[in-house]
Amino acid sequence: QVQLVESGGGLVTPGGSLRLSCAASGFTFKDYYMSWIRQAPGQGLEWIAYIRGSGSYINYADSVKGRFTISRDNAKNTLFLQMNSLRVEDTALYYCARNKPFDSWGQGTLVTVSS
Amino acid sequence: VLAQSPGTLSLSPGERATLSCRASQSVSSSDLAWYQQKPGQAPRLLIYAASTRATGIPDRFSGSGSATDFTLTISRLEPEDFAVYYCQQSGRTSWTFGQGTKVEIK
Numbered sequence: 001q002v003q004l005v006e007s008g009g010g011l012v013t014p015g016g017s018l019r020l021s022c023a024a025s026g027f028t029f030k031d032y033y034m035s036w037i038r039q040a041p042g043q044g045l046e047w048i049a050y051i052r053g054s055g056s057y058i059n060y061a062d063s064v065k066g067r068f069t070i071s072r073d074n075a076k077n078t079l080f081l082q083m084n085s086l087r088v089e090d091t092a093l094y095y096c097a098r099n100k101p102f103d104s105w106g107q108g109t110l111v112t113v114s115s
Numbered sequence: 116v117l118a119q120s121p122g123t124l125s126l127s128p129g130e131r132a133t134l135s136c137r138a139s140q141s142v143s144s145s146d147l148a149w150y151q152q153k154p155g156q157a158p159r160l161l162i163y164a165a166s167t168r169a170t171g172i173p174d175r176f177s178g179s180g181s182a183t184d185f186t187l188t189i190s191r192l193e194p195e196d197f198a199v200y201y202c203q204q205s206g207r208t209s210w211t212f213g214q215g216t217k218v219e220i221k
Contacts, residue, residue: 045201047210100205101148105157
C-alpha cells in the first residue's frame, strides 16, 4: 500500500535552515507529482510546492518562493524540502502528498521556528 | 483564491450538508478537489474533478459545479462525517486551498 513518511522537522531559530524528507513506498515514485503542504497550528491547509515525476517542472507558492527548494531522488524514492531563511510564520505541520490531486498523504513532520 | 462558505455548519446526524466553494477566477472542473480532515489526522481526498468520488468514498458524498461555483453535498450525515472540509484547485500554476468549512454536531 502507498506509504509516505516525513522526517526532519524540529525546532529552529528565525533565519535558520531545515531539510525535510519524505520517504515513499508502495508505488512507482518516479511516475507521480509530489507536493509539500503545510498547516499552521489551528489553521487551514496551504500548498507550498510541487515537483513533477521527472523533476522537470517545479512550482512554489509566493509565500516560500526564493526561500524553499523542493527536490526529489527517484532512485531512493525520496522527496525533499530545503527550507532556508525560516520565519516564525513558517511554523507548521508539513505534509508530503502524492499526485494531483493529493490522493495520499503522510502524517506530517512538525517545524517550529522560534527564538 | 477559493472562498468557502459557511465557515461552520451545525447539523444533526441524518441531515443534509451543503458546502460551497467559490473561486475568484474560473477553475477547470478537472482541477477542483475536496478533502476531509478530522482532528489529529492528515486530510483525505473525497472528490476530484469536481464530481468524481475517490476510491472508497461512500456515495452519500457528491460534488458538483463548474467555473467559479462548486458544491460538496453530504446527503445524510453520519457521525464520522463531522470534520473540516477543504476545496482545492490545481490549475496551471499556483495551487490553492479554500479556508475550510467545519461541519459540527448541532
